[in-house]
Amino acid sequence: MLGGGRLGQLLLVAGALCLSGCAAKEVIPVKMAQAGDEDLDCPALKQQIEANRAAAEDFVRKDRQTKNGNIAKTVGMAAIPYVGVLLAMSYDLSNEEQIEGRALVDRDERLTYLAKQKGCEIPK
């Protein structure tokens, strides 16, 4: 069992971690519209649409894992007194996978529009 002194030390460490900042990861989502989009031919559009779709599905899977990890930490916080504070600081609220995944879906919307304009075959 942790005594008052130990608890204080633990929270001091937590406070120090806070000082250093539990900053979010830097997320750089793919831009919806990019220079040179209009010059892409049908095979290039098809290839990009398919690659983006696969990557977006992967991000959705990883996003679910991250959110489940946060839920597990919340349960841990309740179950393990004192250590919970440290767990709270390890939450991942950067939403990296969600942002990247959604950005790819929007990018595909743009590429699909261009493919339609050019009369290309659009991947199902």
Add this chain to the structure above:
Amino acid sequence: MIDRKSFRSKIQFSFAMAALVALAGCASSADPKAMTIAPQTSEKPFPERLQHAMCVRNVTGGESTNPMWVSKVDNDGFKTALGTSLDSAGLTAPADKCAYPVDVNLLGLSQPAAGFDMEVTSHVNYKVYDSSGAPYLLETIDAPFTAAMGEAFLATERLKLANEGSIRESIKQFFDKLRNFEPKS
């Protein structure tokens, strides 16, 4: 004279309590008023075609706030903030005469788990269409904003301020793009 050990444990207790208070507090959703921007007279005017010709059609990707979790930005709040900002910039179209509808996809907010100064970055896709339904402007805007420790003591409140500031910055950057965008003829 104060015993050194007792003094140390009192200090530790104070830090422990401060940390708990900082972590506590119920989260509340971002306030639309705090996400709205007001036009500056010195700014470059918007292209004529956009004036009184725009409206916010859809906002997706926002999240409602769970008071036991962290502050978020919801779709209605974002829509109100962007709509009011368009209005005060003279861009809002009369009813049923919207030539340039705007769809917004809030990709997400990158938020810190904790910290004294809290930086939030909003990632938003703005999609402006013309009256034929073709894309007029498609912009992905990443807008960071930091709420300093001095602005709010409670972490939940600081995070809310950072969310609001980040959306304000995002709308500001979107307006700058609208001002300077030249469509290909």
